[in-house]
Amino acid sequence: MDLRRLLRMAVLQAALGLLGVLVLWPPAAPAQEEVTSPIRRYKEREASTGYYEDYEVKPRRARPFVGAPEVQRRYSPVTPYRPRAAIEPQARSYLQDSHAGIQFYETRHCEECHVKEANQAHTIRGNLTCRQCHGGEPIAGINYYYSPMNPIRRHAYVCSKCHEGASVSFATYEVHERETGAASTRKTFPSLYYTNWFMYLLIVGTLAFFGLHTLIWVGKESYHAIREKMKPEPESKPEIEPEPEPEPEPQEKAPPEKPEPKEPEK
Amino acid sequence: MNGPVRIVRFNVLDRLFHVFIMVTFLIQAVTGMGRLLFSTNWGKTVVNLFGGYDGATTVHKTVGILMIIGFVIHIIYVLAKVEWKSWRKSLFDADSLVPRPADAVHFGQKVRWFFGLGPPPAFDRWTYWEKFDYWAVFWGLPLLGITGLMLMYPLAVSRIVPGWVLNILVLLHRAEALLAMLYIFIIHFTIGHLRRGMFPMNECMFAGSVELEKEREEKPLWIARLREEGKLEEAVVPGPPPWYRVVYFVFGYTALTIGLYLLVTIIVYRNYIKWH
Numbered sequence: 001m002d003l004r005r006l007l008r009m010a011v012l013q014a015a016l017g018l019l020g021v022l023v024l025w026p027p028a029a030p031a032q033e034e035v036t037s038p039i040r041r042y043k044e045r046e047a048s049t050g051y052y053e054d055y056e057v058k059p060r061r062a063r064p065f066v067g068a069p070e071v072q073r074r075y076s077p078v079t080p081y082r083p084r085a086a087i088e089p090q091a092r093s094y095l096q097d098s099h100a101g102i103q104f105y106e107t108r109h110c111e112e113c114h115v116k117e118a119n120q121a122h123t124i125r126g127n128l129t130c131r132q133c134h135g136g137e138p139i140a141g142i143n144y145y146y147s148p149m150n151p152i153r154r155h156a157y158v159c160s161k162c163h164e165g166a167s168v169s170f171a172t173y174e175v176h177e178r179e180t181g182a183a184s185t186r187k188t189f190p191s192l193y194y195t196n197w198f199m200y201l202l203i204v205g206t207l208a209f210f211g212l213h214t215l216i217w218v219g220k221e222s223y224h225a226i227r228e229k230m231k232p233e234p235e236s237k238p239e240i241e242p243e244p245e246p247e248p249e250p251q252e253k254a255p256p257e258k259p260e261p262k263e264p265e266k
Numbered sequence: 267m268n269g270p271v272r273i274v275r276f277n278v279l280d281r282l283f284h285v286f287i288m289v290t291f292l293i294q295a296v297t298g299m300g301r302l303l304f305s306t307n308w309g310k311t312v313v314n315l316f317g318g319y320d321g322a323t324t325v326h327k328t329v330g331i332l333m334i335i336g337f338v339i340h341i342i343y344v345l346a347k348v349e350w351k352s353w354r355k356s357l358f359d360a361d362s363l364v365p366r367p368a369d370a371v372h373f374g375q376k377v378r379w380f381f382g383l384g385p386p387p388a389f390d391r392w393t394y395w396e397k398f399d400y401w402a403v404f405w406g407l408p409l410l411g412i413t414g415l416m417l418m419y420p421l422a423v424s425r426i427v428p429g430w431v432l433n434i435l436v437l438l439h440r441a442e443a444l445l446a447m448l449y450i451f452i453i454h455f456t457i458g459h460l461r462r463g464m465f466p467m468n469e470c471m472f473a474g475s476v477e478l479e480k481e482r483e484e485k486p487l488w489i490a491r492l493r494e495e496g497k498l499e500e501a502v503v504p505g506p507p508p509w510y511r512v513v514y515f516v517f518g519y520t521a522l523t524i525g526l527y528l529l530v531t532i533i534v535y536r537n538y539i540k541w542h
Contacts, residue, residue: 170424199441221462
C-alpha cells in the first residue's frame with residue numbers, strides 16, 4: 001500500500017517536473033540557428049559555405065517584404081521591427097534619453113518609427129533633418145526639465161535658430177501636423193478640429209449643391225436641344241411649342257423690338 | 267454691321283477686373299499647388315519653374331499682395347458706383363448684385379424646370395448663379411488675403427495671437443484655396459464653356475457685349491426694363507473685332523487648359539494634399 005502510494009506520488013512529481021522543465025527550458029535550438037529574421041532563413045549556399053554578407057550578419061536587417069514601415073504597420077500591429085518599448089511613450093517624454101532601452105537603436109533611422117512626424121513641412125519644405133531641431137544623442141524627452149525642447153525654453157533654444165526673435169507664443173505653433181479631423185484632435189485641439197469640419201462641409205456642400213445644379217442644368221438643356229433637332233419629323237410639335245411661348249409673351253406686349261435697336265447703326 | 271444686334275453688359279473696368287483676377291488667381295493656384303505638393307515630383311517640377319521653393323513662395327506672396335490691392339481698388343470702385351442719395355434703391359434694384367428675394371423665387375422656378383414642372387425662370391440682369399459667383403469671390407478673397415497676410419508675418423502675428431492660431435490659419439488658407447480652385451475649375455468652367463449656346467466660350471466677359479436675341483431668351487426682364495427706360499438704344503454696341511476675338515479666345519483657352527490641368531493634378535495627387 002505504502003509502496004504503491006509512494007510510486008504514484010513519484011510518477012506525479014516526475015510528470016510535473018518534466019512539464020515544468022518543458023515550459024521553462026529556453027528554446028535553445030531556434031536561438032542558435034543563424035537567421036536574419038524569424039521569417040526568412042538563410043539560403044542553402046550561405047549556410048553551407050559560411051560566407052555571409054555584412055548586412056546579413058547584423059541582426060534583423062533583412063525584411064521579408066519590401067515596403068515602407070508605415071505600410072507594414074498598417075497590416076499588422078505587431079511587427080518584428082517595432083521596438084518593444086518597456087516604457088510607455090507618454091512616460092518617455094520625461095526621460096533624459098527618451099529612446100533608452102530600445103533594441104538596436106543605433107541601427108535605426110528616425111523615420112522608421114516616427115513615420116508621420118518625419119513627413120512634415122520643416123523636413124519636406126525647409127529641408128531640415130530631425131536632428132537639426134531635436135539635437136544629438138541622447139535625445140531628451142520634451143518634458144524632461146533640461147531638454148532644449150521643453151516648452152519653457154523651446155522658442156529660445158530651437159525655434160530662434162532660424163526664426164529670429166521667436167517668442168513663447170510663436171513656439172506654440174504645432175510643427176508636426178496632426179490629423180485635423182481625428183477624434184483625438186477634438187479633445188486636444190478643438191478649434192482646429194471644428195475649423196476642419198466646417199471647411200470640409202463647406203467644400204463638400206458647395207460642390208455637391210452647385211455640381212448637381214450644373215449637371216441637371218446641362219443635361220436638361222442638351223435634352224431639349226436633341227428633342228428640338230428631332231422635332232421636324234415626328235408630329236410632336238404641339239407638345240413642345242406651348243412651353244417656350246409663355247415667357248416671351250410679356251415682352252411682346254412692349255413696342256416692336258427690332259426697329260429700335262437698329263436706329264443707332266446708321 | 268450685318269451681325270446680330272449686341273448690347274453692352276460689362277464695361278472696360280469690369281472686364282479688366284475679371285482678367286486681373288484670372289491671371290492672379292491662376293498664378294496663385296500654380297505656385298500654391300506646387301508648394302502644397304512639394305513632396306512629389308510634380309510639385310518640385312512646378313516649383314522649379316519659379317526658381318525653386320523660395321522663388322515660388324516669393325511669387326505667391328507678391329501676387330497675393332497685388333490681389334489684395336486689386337480687391338481694395340474693386341471695393342472703392344463698387345462704393346463709387348452706388349448712388350448714395352438713393353442708396354436703398356441703388357443697392358437693391360435689379361441692376362445691383364446684392365441678393366434679392368426674387369433670386370430665391372428664380373431658384374425655385376429653376377428647380378421646378380429641372381423636373382419639367384414649369385417654364386424656366388425669366389431673369390433680370392443678374393441670375394442667381396452669377397450673383398453666387400461674385401459673392402463667392404467676394405468672401406474668398408478677404409479670407410485668403412487675411413490668412414495669407416498673417417502667415418506671411420508669423421513672428422509679428424504671434425505677438426498678438428497665440429502661435430497655435432497659425433495652425434488654424436494654414437488650414438483655412440488651404441481649404442479655402444482648394445474650394446476656390448474646385449469651384450472655378452468644375453462649376454464656373456462648365457457654366458462658362460459647356461452650356462448649350464455657350465459652347466466654345468461665353469464671350470461676354472471679354473467682348474463686354476451680348477447678343478440681344480440670346481439675352482431675350484434668358485434675361486427677358488432685363489431687356490424689357492432697358493426698353494421701358496429707353497436705354498436699349500444707348501446699350502447697342504458694335505461686336506468685338508476679329509483680332510480681339512482671336513486674342514481673348516487664345517487667352518481664355520490658355521486659362522482653361524491651366525485650370526483643367528490643375529484639376530486633374532488635384533484629383534491624381536489627392537492623397538498627397540495636406541489640409542494642414
